[in-house]
Structure formats: structure tokens, C-alpha cells
Amino acid sequence: MGPDLTWYLAVAAFLFGIGALGVMLRRSPLIVLLSLEIMLNGANLALITFSRHHGQMDGQIFALAVMAVAASEVVVGLGLIVAVHRRRLDLDVDKLSTLRG
Amino acid sequence: MGNVVVWAVWFLAAFACLGSGAAVVSFSNPYYSALALIGNLGSLAVLYLLLSAEFVAAAQVLVYAGAVMVMFLFVIAYLGRHVDAPWAGGPSWQALGAVAAAGALMVEIVVVIGLKASGRLSDAPDVGAGFGSPFEVGKLFLTDQLLAFEITSIVLLAAAVGGVVLGSHARERNNFVESTDPGGPTS
Numbered sequence: 001m002g003p004d005l006t007w008y009l010a011v012a013a014f015l016f017g018i019g020a021l022g023v024m025l026r027r028s029p030l031i032v033l034l035s036l037e038i039m040l041n042g043a044n045l046a047l048i049t050f051s052r053h054h055g056q057m058d059g060q061i062f063a064l065a066v067m068a069v070a071a072s073e074v075v076v077g078l079g080l081i082v083a084v085h086r087r088r089l090d091l092d093v094d095k096l097s098t099l100r101g
Numbered sequence: 102m103g104n105v106v107v108w109a110v111w112f113l114a115a116f117a118c119l120g121s122g123a124a125v126v127s128f129s130n131p132y133y134s135a136l137a138l139i140g141n142l143g144s145l146a147v148l149y150l151l152l153s154a155e156f157v158a159a160a161q162v163l164v165y166a167g168a169v170m171v172m173f174l175f176v177i178a179y180l181g182r183h184v185d186a187p188w189a190g191g192p193s194w195q196a197l198g199a200v201a202a203a204g205a206l207m208v209e210i211v212v213v214i215g216l217k218a219s220g221r222l223s224d225a226p227d228v229g230a231g232f233g234s235p236f237e238v239g240k241l242f243l244t245d246q247l248l249a250f251e252i253t254s255i256v257l258l259a260a261a262v263g264g265v266v267l268g269s270h271a272r273e274r275n276n277f278v279e280s281t282d283p284g285g286p287t288s
Contacts, residue, residue, distance in 0.1 A: 002107030002151060005222045009214050011115045011148065015122055017207030022126035024199035028185040030131045030177060034138050037169075038122050041145055044157075052152045055226040057237055060157050061246045064238070067157075067164055068253045072260030074169050078176045079267030085180050092185075 008049040015042030027092045029084075033077045040070045107151065114147035129186040135173045142166040154233040 015038055022035025044063045051059025085091060117140065124137035142165045149158035214222075231237050242250045 002104065003111050005225055006214070006218070007111070007115070008148065008152065009218075009222070010211065011118060013207055013210040013214065014119050016210060017203050018119070018122040018126055020206050021199060021203035024202060025126065025196055026185060028131060030173075030180070031125070031134055031185065034125050034131075034134050034173070037138060037165075038125060038141065041142065041165075045145060045148060048149055048152050048154045048157060051154070052225055052228075053222060055228050055232070057233065057241055058246070060154050060233060060238060061241050061249065063154075063157050064160060064242075065249050065253055067160060069256060071164065071169050072256050074172065075260045075264040076267065078172060079264045082176060082179070083267050091180070 005049050005053050009046060012042045012046040012049065015039070015045065017042075027094055029077075029081050029091060029093050029096075032093060033074065033081075036073070036077075037070060040066060110147065111151055114144045114151070117141075117144040118148065129184050131177050131185070132174070135170060135177055138173075139166050139170050142170070152233075153228060156233055156235045156238045159235075 019035045019037075019039030019042060022038065023032050026032055026035065044066055047059040047063045047066070051057060051063075081091065084096065089096065121137045121141040121144065125134045125141060128134045128137060142161060146158040146161040146166070149155075149161060
């Protein structure tokens with residue numbers, strides 16, 4: 001038997017925190033998307049850990065669904081970034097504030 | 102002996118995972134960040150294997166570290182080199198606030214897990230050899246979780262259509278013409 005499941009949850013929490021830090025800190029939308037992936041993967045690790053804890057595989061199914069949603073999100077996000085780049089706008093999430101209410 | 106090996110693998114994978122995650126956030130070149138994220142996803146797949154989620158680990162490597170990250174690298178190469186140093190110009194209030202908020206979030210998660218599940222999480226039940234195998238995952242997907250499976254296909258279709266619409270050149274000229282229009286009711 002390896003390490004306790006609590007250790008896996010600690011890794012998941014740290015991953016989520018690192019991803020949240022990247023989302024709040026970085027200004028390039030590409031890095032924001034990469035940090036979002038880290039957050040999603042932290043959540044995935046927690047899901048799979050709890051799936052192992054309960055001995056049921058529903059958590060793994062949920063993790064696979066999260067993976068599919070993350071892939072879709074990357075497609076739409078990268079499409080938006082390329083569209084912004086083609087308009088010759090700055091790739092900086094602080095400067096893209098035209099939609100601000 | 103087996104214990105030591107499992108601990109060593111866990112230690113390596115967990116620290117590679119956290120280290121490459123920190124590298125993603127702190128590299129100023131987005132290309133290096135994406136490469137670090139590939140390492141992050143690979144070491145996460147090792148953790149999934151330790152949790153006997155074999156199919157999810159394989160899907161992680163194939164779908165995430167393979168397909169999604171290749172798309173990322175293509176887009177980064179297409180956009181050219183945008184250097185975005187996270188700590189340029191000394192610590193700003195925004196950076197300090199981001200670090201404080203992320204730290205608070207992390208502490209909150211750890212405290213909640215520690216309070217709600219201390220002691221009860223330490224024992225994992227013995228699971229059979231089929232746990233996490235493609236056979237079991239496929240059986241669940243086509244029986245109990247059929248609705249989730251179908252909705253996932255719709256989500257992927259919507260994302261594909263959205264990607265085509267966002268990437269098409271045809272809408273651009275129309276938008277530029279509309280933006281020069283000085284207000285007024287649009288037809």
C-alpha cells in the first residue's frame with residue numbers, strides 16, 4: 001500500500017491553487033488558458049482519488065467528461081485568441097476591456 | 102519492498118507535477134509554459150495509474166498531452182513570441198493580491214478536506230483487477246452514464262462548430278463595415 005489518499009488530495013489542492021494563481025497573475029490569455037488546464041487537472045485528480053476511496057468508478061467517468069469539456073474549452077479559447085490576434089489587438093487580458101459594463 | 106517503490110514513484114510524480122505546474126505559471130515564454138504543462142499532464146497520468154485508474158491515465162496521455170497540447174503549441178507558434186514576464190517591473194498590487202487569493206484558496210481547500218475527512222480517507226478499499234480498466238469504463242459509459250456520454254458528444258460538436266465560426270475569415274469584413282457605421286438603428 002502506497003501513500004494515503006489524503007496525500008493525493010493535497011497534491012490536487014496545490015495544483016488547483018497554482019492554477020488559480022496563474023489565472024489571476026498572468027496577462028497573456030494563452031497562459032491563462034494553460035493555468036485553467038492545471039485547475040481542471042487538480043479537480044480531476046481529486047475526482048479520481050475519491051473514486052478510488054469509494055471503490056466506485058463513477059468519479060473516473062466524471063473525470064473523462066471533464067477531459068472532453070476541457071478539450072472543447074481549449075478549442076473555443078484558442079479560436080478566440082486567434083481571432084483577437086487577427087484584429088491586431090494586444091494579447092493582454094487587462095487591455096481587452098471593451099466589453100466591460 | 103513494494104511499499105518503498107510505490108512511495109518513491111508517488112514522490113517523484115507528485116513533485117514533478119507541482120514543479121512543472123509552478124513552471125507553467127512562472128515561465129515568461131509561452132512555448133516553455135506549454136512544454137512544462139505536457140510534463141505536468143504526464144506526471145498526473147502516473148498518479149492516476151497509482152490510483153488504479155488505468156483508462157483515465159491512458160486517455161490523459163493520448164488526449165491531453167497529445168492532441169490538446171499539440172494544438173496549443175501550434176497556436177503559440179502561429180502567434181509568434183509574446184514575452185509576458187509575470188514579475189516584470191517589481192511586485193504590483195495585482196500580483197500581490199493574486200498570490201494572496203491563490204494562497205487563501207489553497208489553505209481553504211486543505212482545511213476543508215482536513216476537517217471533513219481526517220482519518221476516514223486513509224484507508225482505500227481493495228478493488229478488483231477490473232477497476233479502472235477500459236472494459237469497466239466502457240460498460241459504465243454505455244449503461245449507467247449513457248446520458249453523460251451523449252451530452253459529451255453534443256458538447257464536442259458545439260465546440261467544433263464554434264471553432265470553425267471563430268476561425269473563419271468571412272465574418273471579419275462585415276464586422277469592420279458595421280463598426281464604421283455611426284450608430285443608428287441597424288437593420
